Amino acid sequence: MEQATRRSTIADVARAAGVSKAAVSFAFNTPERLSSDTVARIRGVAAGLDYRPDPVARMLAQGRTGTVGILTPQALDVIFANPYFGEFAAGVATAAEAAGLAVQFISPLHGSLARAVDRASVDGIIAVGLGADHPEIGQIRRSGIPYILVDSTALPDEPAIVVDDEAGARAAAAHLVTLGHRRLLVIGIEPPSAGAAAEPAWVTSRRLRGYRAAAGDAGIAIQEDAVVLGPASMEGGIEAFHQAWAAGQRPTAVLAMSDAMAIGAMRAARELGLRVPADLSVVGFDDLNVAQYTDPPLTTVNQPNRQKGEEAVRLVIDGGTRRNPLEPAQHQFATHLVVRGSTAIVPPLRQEVPDSKA
Amino acid sequence: MEQATRRSTIADVARAAGVSKAAVSFAFNTPERLSSDTVARIRGVAAGLDYRPDPVARMLAQGRTGTVGILTPQALDVIFANPYFGEFAAGVATAAEAAGLAVQFISPLHGSLARAVDRASVDGIIAVGLGADHPEIGQIRRSGIPYILVDSTALPDEPAIVVDDEAGARAAAAHLVTLGHRRLLVIGIEPPSAGAAAEPAWVTSRRLRGYRAAAGDAGIAIQEDAVVLGPASMEGGIEAFHQAWAAGQRPTAVLAMSDAMAIGAMRAARELGLRVPADLSVVGFDDLNVAQYTDPPLTTVNQPNRQKGEEAVRLVIDGGTRRNPLEPAQHQFATHLVVRGSTAIVPPLRQEVPDSKA
DNA sequence: ACGGTCCAGTAAACCGGTTTGCTAAACCGT
C-alpha cells in the first residue's frame, strides 16, 4: 500500500518522449551524443514524470557503487562512543566527498562481520582496527575489492595506514620519567576479541613496548599489575583507574592509551580526591580535539586522526595501482608528544598506606 | 589490471554444479525447496569458487537495499565535529543493526544535497536538521522512500522526531534566574543556510523562546545583543564567548544551546580569567556523555540523543504504516534539566570596568 | 493399472539501468 504511485522508470520516459531507452540514458549521461533539442525534450519529459534513475540499477550496469565502506570489528554504537573514531570518520568523509563517493559503515551484522562484508556494496573498504586474528581480511582480499587496513600492523604485507605508536608511547613515558615519576600506571585498550591481547601487533602491545622502552631507559620496570585494560571510552578509563586503585596501585602518573580513557582516568582520580596534575599526572594518546578543552588540558600524544582518514580514502581509490613491491605496503604517520596541563613534576613523597604484602 | 580474476557469478556456480541458476539461488535463500544433498553439493561448489552473491544485483532483483541513510545538510566533517551527532548516530546504528540494516551517510555531494539524495540507494531516510527552506524534503517525499525528519519542526505535517526544546530551554533559564542571575548571555547555533536564522522553527529560535519565557517570568529581558550565534562545536563556543566579551557583554551566566558550545564557552571564560562557576555559570543543552567529564561537570538540558536515533530507525522501518491521521506526525521527546557543577549562585556584585558607552 | 499430489528442479521473465554495434539520413567535397 505504501507506494502510492510506482516510480517511473527509464522505459516510461522513453515511451513518453517517443525515443529509445538508450536515448534517455544518453540525454543524462552523454548529452553530446544527441542533438541538443532532443536532449532538452527528453529532459523535459523526464522532469515531468519526475524520473530519477534508480541508483541500484545504475550500479549494477556500471559495475561501480560510488561508495566506500568503513569497516569496524566493533558494533557501531561502541565505535561512536569514542570521539577518536568521529575524527577519523570526519577525515574519511572529507576525502570521500571530494572524490564524489558516499560513505557506508560496515560493522558486524547479527554478530557476524563476514556477513556484513558480504552484504556491503562498496567499491573499497577501509578496515579499522582489524587484528591478524580476523579472517575477514582474507575474505576481503578474495573479494577483489580494494581495501586498506588502518591501525593494524598485524600483517606487514597488507596495505595499511599506521602511526608510530612505539615512538609516541616512548615520548609519553620519557616525559613522565623526566618529571621524576617512577610509579606509573598504564591504562590500555582491551582488544575486541579476547584472545588477541597477547598479540604483539595489537595496538596495546605496541604502545606498551614504547612505554616500557622509555621506562627501562630510566631503570624503571612496568610490572604486569601496573597495566590495566578496558574499552576505549571515558567509562572505560574511569573503570580502569578505579580497578587499579582498588588493587592497590598508587601511581603518581598514568599512561593512558586513548584520550577518552585519559579523561575518564582524570575523572576517577578526582573522585578519589587526587588533584591533576598536582597529585597525579596523566598522559593520553590520540590528541583528540576535546583534549584541549578538558580541565586541565590534556598532555597527550598527537596522531593525525583526520589525516589518516583522508589518506585511507586516497589509497583505497588508487586500488591496486601502487602494487609496486618497492614501496612498503604500510604507510606510517609520525606521532609527537603535546605537553599541556595534565602533567607536572612528581609530588613530594607522601605518607602512603602500605597495602602491599611486603 | 587490478581485477586478477573476475569474481565468479551465479552462472559459473550453476554451470560447475550442473544445475540451473535458480537452483543455486534456492540453495542459498530457500534451501527447503531443494533436496538436502543438492543443496550441499551446490554450496560446496560455490565455496570452492568462493562465490559471493553480488549485493547490488540482489538489491535490484529484490527491490530492497537493506540500508538506511542518515541525511545531513552539512558536510560530514562538520557533523562529526559535534559529539551530539555521534551519540545520535550510535542510536541509529543500534536499531539498524538490530533490524539487519546497514547505515549509509548522505551529505551534500559537491555542494548539492539533491544530487546526494539521488545517488543514495537506501530503503529509508533519516534526515536530521533539515529546515523548511530545504527543498530536498519535497524531493524525498516524491521519491516514495519512507523518511523521517529529526530536529526539525519546520513542517508540522511531516513525520518527525523532535524534543521539547522550549520547555528544556525554559528550565535552563529558570534555573539560572533562581540562582539570582540577571545578566544572561545566550550562545546559539547558527543555521546551515544563512537565511533561516529568523525562521521561528529553527532550533535556535525555539530554544530562545524558552529562555526568554523563563527570563520574562522574572522580569528580565534578553536583548538582541546578548544573543550570539556560531557553529555547534567547541571552537564555535570559544569564538562566540570571546566575541560577546569583546562586544562588552559581561554576563554572570551563559545559556548555550549545545554542550559542545558550552564547553567552548567555559574554556574561553577561563582564558579570560573567570572561574566557573564562581564567576560565571554555564548551562548547556544536549547532555552529551562528555558533559559528565568536563571540569566542572556541566549543568545542561538532557535530551535522549541515542534514543532519538533508535526511534528514528523504527519509524522509518514502519514506512507509511502509521498513516493514521489521528496520531500526530511528530513524535516529541521530553527534555529535563540536569544540574551539575557548572552553575552556582550569582557572584556578589564586583567592580566592573565600564567599557560600554553609558 | 490409473489419476492425483508432491517433489525437485528448470527455463525464462524480470529488476532498471548502460553500452555496444549498427543503420539510416544528412552532409561533404568533387
Place this chain on the structure above:
DNA sequence: ACGGTTTAGCAAACCGGTTTACTGGACCGT
C-alpha cells in the same frame, strides 16, 4: 551524381541476481 564521413538514434545484449510458472518423475491410495 557519388562514395565517404558524420551525426542521431535505435535494438538488443548485458550486468547478476530473484522469482514465477511449469514439467517430468516418484509416490500415493484404490
